[in-house]
Amino acid sequence: MSAIKKLFGIVWSLMGIGIIPLVIMQAMKEIAAKPSEENWIFWSIVIVVLMPIIAFSLITFGIFALKGEYDVLE
Amino acid sequence: MAQNVTNVSQTEEVSSTRRVIAASSVGTLIEWYDFYIFGTLAKIISEQFFPKDNPTAALLATLATFAAGFVIRPFGALFFGRLGDLIGRKYTFLVTLVIMGGSTFAIGLVPGYKTIGFFAPAIVFALRLLQGLALGGEYGGAATYVAEHSPAGHRGFWTSFIQTTATLGLFLALGVILIVRQTLGVETFSDWGWRIPFILSSLLVGVSIFIRMRMSESPMFVKMKKEGKTSANPLAESFKKKDNLKMVLIALLGATAGQGVVWYTGQFYALSFLQNACNVEFVQSNLIISIALLIGTPFFIVFGALSDKIGRKYIMMAGMLIAVIAYKPIYQAMYDEATLKTKVEIVDKTTVETKEAVKGTDTITTKITKKSYEDGTTYKETVKTTIPLDPVKKAELAAADKLKPETKKEVTLPSNSYYKMIGFVLIQVIFVTMVYGPIAAFLVEIFPTRIRYTSMSLPYHIGNGVFGGLVPLISTRLVEATRPAPGLPPADPLAGLMYPILIASVSFVIGMLYISNKTNNMDVE
Numbered sequence: 001m002s003a004i005k006k007l008f009g010i011v012w013s014l015m016g017i018g019i020i021p022l023v024i025m026q027a028m029k030e031i032a033a034k035p036s037e038e039n040w041i042f043w044s045i046v047i048v049v050l051m052p053i054i055a056f057s058l059i060t061f062g063i064f065a066l067k068g069e070y071d072v073l074e
Numbered sequence: 075m076a077q078n079v080t081n082v083s084q085t086e087e088v089s090s091t092r093r094v095i096a097a098s099s100v101g102t103l104i105e106w107y108d109f110y111i112f113g114t115l116a117k118i119i120s121e122q123f124f125p126k127d128n129p130t131a132a133l134l135a136t137l138a139t140f141a142a143g144f145v146i147r148p149f150g151a152l153f154f155g156r157l158g159d160l161i162g163r164k165y166t167f168l169v170t171l172v173i174m175g176g177s178t179f180a181i182g183l184v185p186g187y188k189t190i191g192f193f194a195p196a197i198v199f200a201l202r203l204l205q206g207l208a209l210g211g212e213y214g215g216a217a218t219y220v221a222e223h224s225p226a227g228h229r230g231f232w233t234s235f236i237q238t239t240a241t242l243g244l245f246l247a248l249g250v251i252l253i254v255r256q257t258l259g260v261e262t263f264s265d266w267g268w269r270i271p272f273i274l275s276s277l278l279v280g281v282s283i284f285i286r287m288r289m290s291e292s293p294m295f296v297k298m299k300k301e302g303k304t305s306a307n308p309l310a311e312s313f314k315k316k317d318n319l320k321m322v323l324i325a326l327l328g329a330t331a332g333q334g335v336v337w338y339t340g341q342f343y344a345l346s347f348l349q350n351a352c353n354v355e356f357v358q359s360n361l362i363i364s365i366a367l368l369i370g371t372p373f374f375i376v377f378g379a380l381s382d383k384i385g386r387k388y389i390m391m392a393g394m395l396i397a398v399i400a401y402k403p404i405y406q407a408m409y410d411e412a413t414l415k416t417k418v419e420i421v422d423k424t425t426v427e428t429k430e431a432v433k434g435t436d437t438i439t440t441k442i443t444k445k446s447y448e449d450g451t452t453y454k455e456t457v458k459t460t461i462p463l464d465p466v467k468k469a470e471l472a473a474a475d476k477l478k479p480e481t482k483k484e485v486t487l488p489s490n491s492y493y494k495m496i497g498f499v500l501i502q503v504i505f506v507t508m509v510y511g512p513i514a515a516f517l518v519e520i521f522p523t524r525i526r527y528t529s530m531s532l533p534y535h536i537g538n539g540v541f542g543g544l545v546p547l548i549s550t551r552l553v554e555a556t557r558p559a560p561g562l563p564p565a566d567p568l569a570g571l572m573y574p575i576l577i578a579s580v581s582f583v584i585g586m587l588y589i590s591n592k593t594n595n596m597d598v599e
Contacts, residue, residue: 008587
């Protein structure tokens with residue numbers, strides 16, 4: 001179980017890192033296609049609020065998991 | 075004799091715990107009510123304070139609806155959580171109640187945009203932020219306060235009463251709005267009647283403050299303070315110390331994020347789906363949600379109590395997993411129940427009525443088409459076209475493609491479909507009760523008393539405010555992306571479910587892998 005937890009730690013960290021360019025590229029693509037106020041507000045909320053929370057928490061959580069910090073919680 | 079003394083002592087303890095639960099729950103319920111009436115009346119508030127022709131006001135409208143919901147709530151959690159760990163639970167959540175009640179009452183009194191101009195949206199925006207701040211501080215305080223009074227082994231049961239308050243608050247908000255709207259009529263309600271639910275809040279808050287003033291401080295906090303063991307800096311201790319930070323992260327990613335999206339999907343998105351994708355009429359759609367909420371609410375207590383027996387983890391995870399699997403079939407069934415495509419129209423009963431009236435500088439043409447179907451469904455379509463009397467202005471608007479008519483579609487379901495819809499929403503409310511019923515006890519038990527208020531409040535409000543609060547915005551956006559052209563129906567009305575399904579799936583995997591099921595027996599020390 002401990003090995004699986006650590007292995008998934010890599011997955012969470014990679015997900016956290018991967019989400020940053022993915023969201024930014026999607027935002028740029030959609031705003032370029034339709035630069036409406038609605039689009040700007042939506043993507044600002046996603047980039048300023050949601051993305052940093054997801055990225056920071058997944059990366060940090062993944063590192064902790066990889067280091068075995070959650071092994072004691074079995 | 076000794077037995078009698080023990081019995082009297084136990085009876086007093088139970089009675090005291092009941093008073094604690096009642097005082098905490100009533101206040102929290104009122105705070106949720108206050109918070110939800112703004113969201114439920116967003117359309118009317120927008121018309122009163124945030125006119126569409128003023129872009130800054132329109133921007134404030136969007137921010138007021140979302141910002142207070144997700145950005146400010148976590149700040150409230152940090153601010154009041156810190157206070158609660160420094161000076162005590164009782165006074166802190168008394169302050170949040172006063173702030174929430176005061177801002178709600180004030181929103182009901184703010185003059186409209188037509189009277190005081192830009193000050194109106196600015197004041198309402200500021201008051202909405204105060205509401206979000208207060209809500210961020212309230213829940214953690216109430217849950218902590220009740221948990222610290224509860225006997226070990228019954229914490230899931232006692233805190234589940236706090237868990238009922240968010241749903242009951244929404245139910246109360248919908249109920250009060252429906253009653254006031256039906257009593258005054260739609261026009262009067264839109265004109266000034268919408269202020270009544272806000273003003274009514276002051277009475278409820280007054281009663282709640284009176285009850286809370288008479289309560290004593292949490293015994294665990296008092297003991298800790300006497301021993302000089304309170305935290306000097308709860309924020310730093312909660313988020314800078316690795317041992318606490320890792321628990322904050324697991325609480326967020328493995329529990330509250332998934333719980334937040336299930337909560338918002340089962341209640342708010344269900345209402346939005348009924349009204350926008352299924353076009354179910356306003357009163358009927360609100361009644362469907364209200365009845366499902368009322369029937370489902372006792373299950374918060376059922377699952378809270380069950381979590382004392384079998385652990386918090388498996389109930390919460392089962393709720394997330396079943397929700398992930400069942401959402402698409404449930405929403406497909408809801409859509410099929412209301413769609414007119416499969417219903418047989420009684421052509422003889424179709425009526426078309428056209429009215430034309432001059433209002434101010436505009437001619438307003440209203441075309442109302444009413445249709446009946448063999449299964450008892452009725453459909454009403456109102457197409458309203460506003461054309462300026464001034465030919466120059468008319469030509470300008472036509473050139474800018476702004477003379478498009480407003481179309482309102484209303485489907486009224488027959489009894490059979492109506493009850494089925496209640497059933498579909500009720501199933502989702504049961505998922506909500508599974509993930510939400512045990513979560514207060516779970517959060518309370520993974521953090522130590524000295525930083526509990528701060529530590530548990532932040533993951534709760536990020537999970538619910540950010541991950542959950544964004545469900546309506548992101549899901550609506552995902553559905554809109556499938557619309558082939560403006561005015562045409564979306565190709566995939568269920569596309570909005572992708573967001574809650576994805577978040578709940580990740581949360582489920584993290585929860586199953588990393589959360590322990592043994593926390594239910596931990597002592598709150």
